[in-house]
Amino acid sequence: MTATYGDYQDQPGILYNQSLFAESAVQKQRLGTIRPTDDGRRFVYCQATAAEIAAGIIVSKAVAVQACTVAAADAVAAGARKITLTLTGTPTLNLYRDGWAIITAGTGLGGMYKIKGNSVDDVPADSRCTFYLYDALEVALTTAGQTFDVIVCPYDGVLINPANSNYDGTGTGLETPLGVTTRTITASYYFWAQTRGLAALMMDIDSAAGAEDNEKTVICGTTEGRGGIIHDTAIPGFFKVGELVITVDATDAEAALVNLCIS
Numbered sequence: 001m002t003a004t005y006g007d008y009q010d011q012p013g014i015l016y017n018q019s020l021f022a023e024s025a026v027q028k029q030r031l032g033t034i035r036p037t038d039d040g041r042r043f044v045y046c047q048a049t050a051a052e053i054a055a056g057i058i059v060s061k062a063v064a065v066q067a068c069t070v071a072a073a074d075a076v077a078a079g080a081r082k083i084t085l086t087l088t089g090t091p092t093l094n095l096y097r098d099g100w101a102i103i104t105a106g107t108g109l110g111g112m113y114k115i116k117g118n119s120v121d122d123v124p125a126d127s128r129c130t131f132y133l134y135d136a137l138e139v140a141l142t143t144a145g146q147t148f149d150v151i152v153c154p155y156d157g158v159l160i161n162p163a164n165s166n167y168d169g170t171g172t173g174l175e176t177p178l179g180v181t182t183r184t185i186t187a188s189y190y191f192w193a194q195t196r197g198l199a200a201l202m203m204d205i206d207s208a209a210g211a212e213d214n215e216k217t218v219i220c221g222t223t224e225g226r227g228g229i230i231h232d233t234a235i236p237g238f239f240k241v242g243e244l245v246i247t248v249d250a251t252d253a254e255a256a257l258v259n260l261c262i263s
């Protein structure tokens with residue numbers, strides 16, 4: 001009987017156009033696409049910013065919110081997939097593609113709509129921008145106290161996660177981790193970042209944090225892109241990355257086996 005061996009990089013080819021451990025200069029999946037494997041790992045499709053990223057590195061993105069209102073001329077009925085909002089920023093063409101429009105106040109409060117694309121600033125008029133939605137509005141677009149936040153896709157232009165300035169949860173650089181690279185990523189290339197399951201993660205171990213084998217909780221380290229081991233029972237303000245799987249002391253600047261729980 002001939003044995004058959006699966007290949008996680010290539011399955012299922014019908015669903016995914018880019019191999020799991022490949023990078024691409026051109027986009028082959030929708031940003032934010034989730035890809036699971038049958039051993040419990042999970043990956044998300046991202047594009048790197050204009051800088052190379054090494055393997056085993058935590059990536060993130062600072063996501064700014066653009067507050068918007070509705071001008072009287074832009075009111076539309078429920079069911080519309082094209083909306084125009086008044087804003088203070090200056091968006092470029094399709095800056096918000098695969099991002100989100102969230103109703104923050106007024107009719108439809110809490111509604112969230114995925115953005116298919118957007119016009120440039122001042123289209124159709126000064127300080128207004130047109131957004132195209134994947135799904136139809138469930139409520140009318142109205143000026144009666146209705147406000148929106150529009151947010152870019154967090155997986156578009158990810159970078160090495162900033163260094164956490166300390167281990168007490170009050171330091172700077174505490175951006176939300178989005179995933180871990182599985183290979184070296186060329187600047188501006190598309191790739192799959194791992195978010196869940198067993199992964200190799202570069203570690204940042206210092207004397208203050210300790211490297212004892214009974215300390216297992218992994219957070220963002222004081223060296224950018226690396227995981228650190230928390231040494232305090234309280235975890236205020238931290239984004240947990242995962243748990244160490246190894247049963248010996250972790251080593252600084254080396255990769256360790258971590259069970260990721262980013263998403």
